[in-house]
Amino acid sequence: IQSEALEKIDGTNNVKELQEIKVAYLGKKGSLTGVLRGMGKLSKEERPVVGEIANKVREAITDALEQKSEILEQEAMEKQLEAEAIDITLPGRQVKVGGPHLLTSIVEEIEDLFIGMGFEVREGPEVETDYYNFEALNLPKGHPARDMQDTFYLTNELLMRTHTSPVQARTMREFDGGKPVRMICPGKVYRRDTDDATHSHQFTQIEGLFVDENVRMSDLKGILDTFAKKMFGQERKIRLRPSYFPFTEPSVEMDISCKVCGGDGCSVCKGSGWIEILGAGMVHPNVLEMAGYDPEKYSGFAFGMGTERIAMLKYGVNDIRQFYTNDIRFLKQYHNA
Numbered sequence: 001i002q003s004e005a006l007e008k009i010d011g012t013n014n015v016k017e018l019q020e021i022k023v024a025y026l027g028k029k030g031s032l033t034g035v036l037r038g039m040g041k042l043s044k045e046e047r048p049v050v051g052e053i054a055n056k057v058r059e060a061i062t063d064a065l066e067q068k069s070e071i072l073e074q075e076a077m078e079k080q081l082e083a084e085a086i087d088i089t090l091p092g093r094q095v096k097v098g099g100p101h102l103l104t105s106i107v108e109e110i111e112d113l114f115i116g117m118g119f120e121v122r123e124g125p126e127v128e129t130d131y132y133n134f135e136a137l138n139l140p141k142g143h144p145a146r147d148m149q150d151t152f153y154l155t156n157e158l159l160m161r162t163h164t165s166p167v168q169a170r171t172m173r174e175f176d177g178g179k180p181v182r183m184i185c186p187g188k189v190y191r192r193d194t195d196d197a198t199h200s201h202q203f204t205q206i207e208g209l210f211v212d213e214n215v216r217m218s219d220l221k222g223i224l225d226t227f228a229k230k231m232f233g234q235e236r237k238i239r240l241r242p243s244y245f246p247f248t249e250p251s252v253e254m255d256i257s258c259k260v261c262g263g264d265g266c267s268v269c270k271g272s273g274w275i276e277i278l279g280a281g282m283v284h285p286n287v288l289e290m291a292g293y294d295p296e297k298y299s300g301f302a303f304g305m306g307t308e309r310i311a312m313l314k315y316g317v318n319d320i321r322q323f324y325t326n327d328i329r330f331l332k333q334y335h336n337a
């Protein structure tokens with residue numbers, strides 16, 4: 001029995017078979033168990049002799065089973081480790097990395113520039129009241145200049161803001177008429193304009209407001225000149241043209257000179273050689289007063305620029321719709337802008 005069992009144990013290579021061998025010899029109906037059971041029928045003299053032999057055989061078979069079982073477990077473990085091993089020589093899968101939208105990069109660049117000049121960045125709601133969008137900016141109901149900004153009304157009193165200028169009034173109100181203001185506010189605005197290469201029904205503006213004692217038009221000019229040169233290059237000039245906004249007096253529009261021709265060609269600049277990029281002016285005394293600032297003591301300037309127009313000028317984008325149609329081939333070009 002022993003040699004037969006040991007041979008079988010030696011010959012097997014799987015756990016299930018090993019278990020079957022165990023049952024065949026040591027199980028309830030196993031052959032060795034049969035021998036031990038039959039011992040009752042033996043004579044007194046024979047019993048201890050056979051008993052001893054049978055025990056030795058059981059021990060030998062049990063040991064052999066245990067050893068084999070260990071070997072098989074070890075082998076199984078090695079196989080599993082091999083199967084789970086990571087092949088570090090395989091080429092990696094490329095992870096697609098996104099990047100900021102060109103408009104986001106431009107806004108961040110402009111924010112950094114103004115933060116460097118002591119301005120803080122503020123926000124205001126896109127759904128605005130008629131009061132802040134118009135009335136607080138010296139545009140009472142029925143004022144003809146309201147037509148300059150064709151408006152999406154939600155109710156009689158609520159609208160989608162047509163410019164970021166309401167944040168001027170909101171900020172001054174918050175400062176309670178007593179603190180100097182130096183803020184810029186980037187954000188989305190909405191107008192019932194027909195979309196074309198230079199107009200969009202939703203676009204973004206960056207508002208600026210500077211209020212303190214003795215603020216003059218020359219301060220406005222200085223800040224805007226610094227902005228233009230840092231944004232577009234030292235060779236650029238600015239020009240202020242008289243304009244009209246109900247919330248500033250005097251009001252101007254700022255043009256920037258087109259890039260001078262260099263060795264690598266000239267930038268597109270039709271007509272006069274100047275491009276308009278923003279509206280600005282000295283804050284109207286009525287606006288200061290409505291927001292709780294004493295116009296005898298305080299004065300200030302404000303400006304509002306179209307962010308898309310700045311980006312178009314800086315990067316030679318010729319259609320504003322490119323910013324909003326999300327063609328990845330267009331957007332990708334500016335991921336490191």
Ligand code: FA5
Pocket residue numbers: 149162163164165191193198199200201202203205245248276277278279280281302303304305306307308309320
């Ligand atoms: C205003 O919105 C004033 N709030 C600006 C201002 C602020 C003046 C503070 C004085 C003091 P205007 O409507 O001109 O002004 O718009 C400002 C800029 O937004 C324009 O110069 C242009 O660059 C951009 N813009 C206007 N309409 C559109 C449009 N439909 N699509 C894209 N950009 C536009």
